[in-house]
Amino acid sequence: xxxxxDLKKEPENEQRRSFLIKLSLGLSFLSxxxxxxxxxxxxxxxxxxxxxxxxxKVGELETFKVGTTNLVTFENADPEKWSGVTSKxxxxxxxxEGDKFTAFSANCxxxxxxxxxxxxxxxxxxxxHGGVYYKDGSVAAGPPPKALVQYPVRVxxxxxxxxxxxxxxxxxxx
Amino acid sequence: MPLIKHPxxxxxxxxxxxxxxxxxxxVLQVITGVALSLLYQPSSxxxxxxxxxITNDAAFGNVLRGIHYFGASAMIxxxxxxxxxxxxxxxxxxxxxxTWISGVILFFMTxxxxxxxxxxxxxxxxxxSSVVAAEQLGRIPFIGKWAARLLLGGDTIGGHSLSRFYSYxxxxxxxxxxxxxxxxxMLVIRNGISEPAKVGQLVDPKTYRAWYKQMLMEKGIPxxxxxxxxxxxxxxxxxxxxILLAIFIGPPALTGPPNxxxxxxxxxxxxxxxxxxxxxxxxxxxxxxxxxxxxxxxTILILLALPFVSNKGERHPIRRPWAVFGSVCVIVFVFSLxxxxxxxxxxxxxxxxxxxxxxxxxxxxxxxxxxVLFYKKGCLFCHQINDQGGLKGPExxxxxxxxxxxxxxIRIVNGGSxxxxxxxxxxxxxxxxxxxxxxxxxxx
Numbered sequence: 382x383x384x385x386x387d388l389k390k391e392p393e394n395e396q397r398r399s400f401l402i403k404l405s406l407g408l409s410f411l412s413x414x415x416x417x418x419x420x421x422x423x424x425x426x427x428x429x430x431x432x433x434x435x436x437x438k439v440g441e442l443e444t445f446k447v448g449t450t451n452l453v454t455f456e457n458a459d460p461e462k463w464s465g466v467t468s469k470x471x472x473x474x475x476x477x478e479g480d481k482f483t484a485f486s487a488n489c490x491x492x493x494x495x496x497x498x499x500x501x502x503x504x505x506x507x508x509x510h511g512g513v514y515y516k517d518g519s520v521a522a523g524p525p526p527k528a529l530v531q532y533p534v535r536v537x538x539x540x541x542x543x544x545x546x547x548x549x550x551x552x553x554x555x
Numbered sequence: 556m557p558l559i560k561h562p563x564x565x566x567x568x569x570x571x572x573x574x575x576x577x578x579x580x581x582v583l584q585v586i587t588g589v590a591l592s593l594l595y596q597p598s599s600x601x602x603x604x605x606x607x608x609i610t611n612d613a614a615f616g617n618v619l620r621g622i623h624y625f626g627a628s629a630m631i632x633x634x635x636x637x638x639x640x641x642x643x644x645x646x647x648x649x650x651x652x653x654t655w656i657s658g659v660i661l662f663f664m665t666x667x668x669x670x671x672x673x674x675x676x677x678x679x680x681x682x683x684s685s686v687v688a689a690e691q692l693g694r695i696p697f698i699g700k701w702a703a704r705l706l707l708g709g710d711t712i713g714g715h716s717l718s719r720f721y722s723y724x725x726x727x728x729x730x731x732x733x734x735x736x737x738x739x740x741m742l743v744i745r746n747g748i749s750e751p752a753k754v755g756q757l758v759d760p761k762t763y764r765a766w767y768k769q770m771l772m773e774k775g776i777p778x779x780x781x782x783x784x785x786x787x788x789x790x791x792x793x794x795x796x797x798i799l800l801a802i803f804i805g806p807p808a809l810t811g812p813p814n815x816x817x818x819x820x821x822x823x824x825x826x827x828x829x830x831x832x833x834x835x836x837x838x839x840x841x842x843x844x845x846x847x848x849x850x851x852x853x854t855i856l857i858l859l860a861l862p863f864v865s866n867k868g869e870r871h872p873i874r875r876p877w878a879v880f881g882s883v884c885v886i887v888f889v890f891s892l893x894x895x896x897x898x899x900x901x902x903x904x905x906x907x908x909x910x911x912x913x914x915x916x917x918x919x920x921x922x923x924x925x926x927v928l929f930y931k932k933g934c935l936f937c938h939q940i941n942d943q944g945g946l947k948g949p950e951x952x953x954x955x956x957x958x959x960x961x962x963x964x965i966r967i968v969n970g971g972s973x974x975x976x977x978x979x980x981x982x983x984x985x986x987x988x989x990x991x992x993x994x995x996x997x998x999x
Contacts, residue, residue, distance in 0.1 A: 427704045427715065454816040461714030465600020467682065468713055471816035487818050492835060493686040495818035497905070502933030503980045508821040509687070510836035511901040511937075511947050513975050521975035523901070524840045547710030548686060550693035550703045553844045 433458050436535065436542040445476040445541065450498045450516070458545035472532050472543055473498050473505070484534040484543050485518050490551050491525040505529060526555040562775025563782045564750035571748065572789040573637035579790035580630035581736065583797065587623040588725070597721035599714045602677035603812050610809065621801025627669050629797050631827045634665050643882055645870035646749035649760040652862035654742040657735045659858045664732050666827065671724035673825050677717055679811040683822035685716060694847040712815045747771065752870035760867055829896035830889045836901040903936035904945030914941045917995050925992025928985050932977065940996065948974060952999045963990050
């Protein structure tokens with residue numbers, strides 16, 4: 382093959398090279414995209430999967446005295462088999478009167494630390510940065526930007542039920 | 556020429572050892588981390604039991620945990636000193652801008668490793684610390700709630716939470732660290748280490764490389780052994796110190812099981828995050844939610860922008876007094892916050908005991924009743940009476956010397972900026988008893 386033949390074949394080679402470049406890039410992109418789908422699904426699963434909201438029984442009506450605030454624990458909405466004790470949640474439940482209950486989240490609205498109910502002082506107190514709330518959940522002192530979050534609660538026949546809820550996350554504008 | 560014998564500037568002495576000490580610590584962390592992974596169960600339900608096994612039963616398990624813990628602490632100390640040294644001697648200037656930037660990324664990745672490592676200590680403190688982290692992410696505008704959910708692996712703590720923290724700590728962040736350590740070291744070799752700063756010797760990007768090359772040819776000394784011996788000795792001493800601390804002090808004790816329904820936890824971060832934790836308690840609440848995001852964002856931005864803002868000119872600290880002053884301010888600020896965090900005066904003293912007869916020192920029945928109420932109503936959690944009580948509010952051992960009965964009553968009933976209003980909590984009789992008790996407080 383002489384030099385003239387090479388020159389004649391050059392445009393054909395260029396076309397071939399261009400095709401192969403596109404093919405290699407295309408296949409790379411395709412394989413990365415296909416492999417990436419399950420990887421991204423694993424990463425973003427918590428945003429994709431919706432957690433159901435369930436009513437959990439936390440006790441019988443007569444076990445809660447009017448005017449008292451009690452710690453109640455219940456299981457999350459969607460516990461995995463390997464969650465163990467981490468599937469539990471807690472709330473502070475007050476029987477205001479008769480069938481009227483209020484359930485407070487146990488998370489301080491400042492940074493999520495566990496607030497404690499001090500029964501004699503009638504205050505919720507946070508150990509982390511000294512946030513204090515009145516018995517209605519409103520802020521009494523310290524850095525919390527807003528009142529304690531309340532969970533839905535209902536009386537079902539003779540049972541008190543709390544609706545499973547997300548950990549209340551305080552946003553920037555709170 | 557073998558890489559190990561590449562020439563380095565003369566006079567690079569003890570202030571240059573902190574970067575290599577950080578690397579020694581990283582290697583130690585990788586080795587002890589791999590060993591721990593052989594014993595640790597990264598499952599929300601089993602991790603705590605495996606930690607108890609490592610601590611109490613596994614051969615040298617407690618020491619292994621201790622080395623990994625003190626190794627993390629040493630790595631954070633060494634990377635901080637290294638970064639401070641580079642800043643004070645302006646070693647980030649031309650041609651080492653990218654070395655600084657990769658170093659800044661490595662600094663934050665080291666902190667992230669420390670924090671995710673604390674979460675893997677999957678006890679009640681680990682569980683609640685992860686909630687605190689999620690709350691901080693929640694302050695990110697627009698995507699805060701999503702970021703918090705991604706961190707926790709759901710909208711509550713659960714089975715996915717620990718798996719995620721394990722993945723962050725063992726795979727994702729280490730991969731980033733390895734990548735940037737490789738890049739950082741490549742730049743160190745390619746650009747050479749900075750020569751000791753001299754007063755009046757300016758960095759000029761146009762002539763620096765040629766000058767540096769000439770200087771190395773004329774005065775350079777082989778890295779091994781004439782410069783590296785200091786790195787090796789300091790690195791070895793660092794590791795020996797870590798091991799001794801692990802043996803004689805041991806790792807942080809495990810708190811209770813990782814039960815999010817157990818509310819008697821008192822979450823607090825490991826020492827290197829304590830300054831930030833203190834800042835959260837002291838910042839004005841009105842700006843805090845913004846500062847949780849703006850503060851770290853601005854810090855990262857300033858650190859990354861530094862070599863672009865100033866990449867030439869003087870390097871010697873004597874000619875850069877504001878840089879030295881700024882560094883001293885940062886050290887004093889961080890250290891003061893750390894000391895405050897150790898005391899945590901803003902936290903209620905839940906462990907306060909009822910006032911002793913010695914501290915009440917009165918036989919008046921109303922005063923005694925007031926002292927009992929002072930404890931029961933939570934006043935003692937925040938106010939100190941002699942040697943008892945919390946530090947959140949003012950000490951009241953001699954409050955009668957500075958406040959009248961009326962002043963006391965107004966403050967108790969109406970509260971203050973950092974005190975609840977007790978008007979709706981106390982009966983008139985209870986209020987009078989507490990005021991009577993406070994009126995009897997005249998001696999410290």
